[in-house]
Amino acid sequence: MQNPPPLFSVNNLRTMHVGPLDFELRTGESLVLSGPSGSGKSLLLRAMADLDSHEGRVSLYGKEQSEYRATDWRSEVAYLPADSAWWTDIVGEHFRNLDSVSWQSLGFEAEVQSWTVSRLSSGERQRLALLRMLENSPRVLLLDEPTANLDRENTLLVEDMIADYVKGHEAAAVWVSHDAEQQERLGVPVLILGDNRNEEPADGQ
Numbered sequence: 001m002q003n004p005p006p007l008f009s010v011n012n013l014r015t016m017h018v019g020p021l022d023f024e025l026r027t028g029e030s031l032v033l034s035g036p037s038g039s040g041k042s043l044l045l046r047a048m049a050d051l052d053s054h055e056g057r058v059s060l061y062g063k064e065q066s067e068y069r070a071t072d073w074r075s076e077v078a079y080l081p082a083d084s085a086w087w088t089d090i091v092g093e094h095f096r097n098l099d100s101v102s103w104q105s106l107g108f109e110a111e112v113q114s115w116t117v118s119r120l121s122s123g124e125r126q127r128l129a130l131l132r133m134l135e136n137s138p139r140v141l142l143l144d145e146p147t148a149n150l151d152r153e154n155t156l157l158v159e160d161m162i163a164d165y166v167k168g169h170e171a172a173a174v175w176v177s178h179d180a181e182q183q184e185r186l187g188v189p190v191l192i193l194g195d196n197r198n199e200e201p202a203d204g205q
Helices: 041-048 070-076 110-114 122-134 152-168 180-186
Strands: 008-015 018-025 030-034 055-060 077-080 140-144 172-176 190-192 197-199
Touching: 008 041, 018 030, 018 041, 018 055, 030 041, 030 152, 030 180, 041 077, 041 140, 041 172, 070 077, 077 122, 122 152, 140 152, 152 172, 152 180
Parallel strands: 030 172, 030 190, 077 140, 140 172
Antiparallel strands: 008 018, 008 055, 190 197
């Protein structure tokens, strides 16, 4: 019996002089993209989300990116940029079902939905953008330094939320992270751009 295709696969991905990049993720799996500034980590995430032109193949359950409508692909393969966009100034207007949002899981009370975006700190925007993305139940999370503006306590909350989501929703995640301590806590393979090395986590998980 033939094995099912991986949840998410990237083959010979190239964009803006970056690449090639190759990896596969099955349900419940994650990896970290690391490397020096300017090595193209964000560009590759944007290519995986079909936001920038690129070469190579990106597939979800064996179906190539080009076979999806762009909006359908981005609902399944969700990109969380380091600096998220907000199109109105009331937080709650960015969510479809306010009662279903786990505000407390990332340190908020439900009253945050009435706040203006302009009063939010960069770290608050980052956490709320993650909640907004997860509300859509994507299968693959593309996370561009999702804890860069957070203190340690909130960083751990975000890490736990993402790990629980990946396991609980049979999803997968690609992290961009420069933080060696975070990479060790995540305990997932690290793909270092610029030298084509894959590093397994120290504990073998």
